[in-house]
Amino acid sequence: MAEFLYKLGKSAARRAWVVIGSWVLVLALTGGAFATWAGTLATSFDIPGLPSSEVVEELADGLPDLAGASGTIVYRTQDGSPLTASQQARISELVDDAGDLPDVSAVNDPFEAEKERAARAQDIEDGQAQLDDARAELRAGQEKLDAGSARLDAGQAELDAGQAQLDAAREQAEAAGLPTDELDAQQAQLDAQQAQLDAEGAEEGQTEIDEGRATLQEKAAQLDEGAELLHLAENIRLVSEDGSTARVNVAFDVPRLELQDESKQAVVDHFTAEPIDGVEAAASSDISQGVPSLVGPGEVTGLLFAAVVLLVMLGTVLGAGIPIVTALTGVVIGALGALSFSGVVEMASVTPVLGLMLGLAVGIDYSLFILNRHRKQLLRGMTVHDSIGLANGTSGTAVVFAGSTVIVALLALNITGIPFLGLMGTVGAACVAIAVLVAITLTPALLGLLGERVVSRRDRAKTADNDSDNDDAVADVKPMSTVRAVVTVLVSAAALLALALPAQSMRLGLPDGSSEPAGSQGERAYTISEDAFGTGSNAPLLVAVNLPAGLDEAGERGAQLAVARVLSDVDGVTAVAPIAVSDDGRLAAFQVVPADGPNSESTELLVRALRDLPPVDGDLTLGVAGQAAINIDISESLNDVLPLYLVVVVGLSLLILVLVFRSILVPVIATGGFVLSLLATYGAITAVFQQGFGASLIGLDGTGPILSFLPIILVGILFGLAMDYQLFLATGMREAYVHGDPARLAVARGFRAGRSVVIAAGLIMVSVFGGFVFADSAMIRSVGFGLAFGVLADAFVVRMLLMPALMHLLGRSAWWLPKWLDRILPDVDVEGATLGRRHHT
The missing domain is CATH 1.20.1640.10 (Multidrug efflux transporter AcrB transmembrane domain)
Incomplete structure (x- = not known):
């Protein structure tokens, strides 16, 4: 080559x-x-085969309106007073005019929704009053029926006694052979009286009373179910209790990964471009977050x-x-x-x-x-x-x-x-x-x-x-002292391990509105919603339930209530609302509002708890989706593949390094040093972006979990870059060694020959990557910081301090290679010694 x-x-x-x-x-x-x-x-990001992805696919088949992307526009009065009638009217006008926006399938009017909520509550109250009236009428009817029944019972007793006397007289007359004509006439009178009594009993309407009671009980059950469902969903609001804030939910007819930026921007412009007097408007990060420059x-x-x-x-x-x-x-x-x-x-x-x-x-x-x-x-x-x-x-x-x-x-x-x-x-x-x-x-x-x-x-x-x-x-170059080498190794390793300590508490996730730059649309929408509706309003979960076939309306309602009760009993749930049932009645969807935000530990635990629930009533199976659940699934999936990726990358790269350096220990030192610098980088990222230590120095406004794919990305990139610096330093050491210098002197000479270019290269990489730390996108910020700090730690601590010290301590053994392996490895001559001799340089 x-x-x-x-x-x-x-x-x-x-x-x-x-x-x-x-x-x-x-x-x-x-x-x-x-x-x-x-x-x-x-x-947005997605991974096929995740539990949340499967739920979304199921919803796409049964309830396609819930499978598309969505976003929220938040309005709040600037002085905290309730929205005036004119302000509400202007917001409603914007909602009415939004139907023609590209890819928009539905937009809800928050004030109409609140009216419907109030109307349902009033209907339940009115229905309860009607039930009370009907119960009173039934009680009066029952009392009248009971009185009539007592009178009929007395008449029946008289008829029974008269019948007994007539039967006895008939028996005597027949025994004496006397005529029974008079007795037959009396029997006819008794039969007529019995028929009249039976008719009076039928007219009292015991059957109607029983039917009315059954109907009343059915309506009461319906009202109780409706009242309970309304109570379970009382914390799901579109207008805040003080009336100062309103949320407009926008649904799209395309999945979030396919939603065009133009469509999102059209929605944002429609609702926020023309300010409403006295009202602040902001769009959630789902639709306001654009492609970073x-x-x-x-x-x-x-x-x-x-x-x-x-x-x-x-x-x-x-x-x-x-x-x-x-x-x-x-x-x-x-x-x-x-x-x-x-x-x-x-x-x-x-x-x-x-x-x-x-x-x-x-x-x-x-x-x-x-x-x-x-x-x-x-x-x-x-x-x-x-x-x-x-x-x-x-x-x-x-x-x-x-x-x-x-x-x-x-x-x-x-x-x-x-x-x-x-x-x-x-x-x-x-x-x-x-x-x-x-x-x-x-x-x-x-x-x-x-x-x-x-x-x-x-x-x-x-x-x-x-x-x-x-x-x-380098004629005057001398090897470092062994004491200095030992101290350098101990201090460098200890410093890197100390920096790595915060990584023990690292949590993975994807950015939400709270991590957007201060004053941005996404950050303001997140903060306003959190203040007015609670933190969990920014992290709604979507629960899909498979229903049995053949359920009638009452059966569907009962199944919804049974599921809602189970969901509301789970720790961390503040509200539950059934929101849709498929046309075939086989799929129902519920909105579940957690107590905390999308990246909180409690929300993660809630998602796990919901997925661990057994089938409700034995046959109603649950599935959990929603952006918070999708983010959790992606983070877990990435975390699971990290060990495999690390093994493969390190294994393949070790083979390359053995080929280049014709040594076993040099690649091992290079890899071990990389692991230390990687852990230190993880710790620094956790300290800054999750714990907020020194966040203000880089203009970071909010903290949260570490970008879910950042650890695995850092492994790939930093390992490759670390081996770059290892290559450019260690090749000089090997070149000096193969030309006859003692092993420890070769380390010093190779280091002296390559240090200036490695220092310059390291500073260049740190400056290039560091420039991205100040980007608007939270994702790009963390990637830039991780790469900049990783290069800083690896190039200037591991490659220029730890590695030369370890090479010095190993001496000649650093270049040891089994003879059988030396024979089969091709000579790649990275140092260019053969090339120099061939061209007399």
């Missing part, structure tokens, strides 16, 4: 304009693809800081400009290329931003590594083209292998089986691969155009005075 890169570098230097023109053509084609195929980025003031500041570092290190504006130009070229191609696929696949908004971060940081560093080598060789007297070829063959080979570790780590995200995470890794890996290609082709081309102007006069004068390059004047 080194020989190939040597030839590639010299060829690119000689044909600079061809190479530059080729990259300009690629850039133009990528821009055309972006203009043609770019689609919409998603601000790729570049902002923080990112530009970070890039400017990187340019200053390059200028200080290289001493010339032209030299400092090369890494910036090459990195920007790669980033634009990578970002536009990624966005070109957004019309074909669902792509999260943070995906191209991640590619931008990585492409910019590694693009500058990779170009810097080649440029720095070329610059040193020019100061030694090499010709421009030979120096470019050799720099590309040596440092370029290291760049290829360093990039390979990052690419492997990022592509391994696909083994998690999580689509949006795998796509993030693929886009990031593509951006890194483009950065590598740009570094080994465009950098040599630009160096060929600039010739010797990349070296400042000051550096030439210094070289002439010292007769050697200052960075390579």
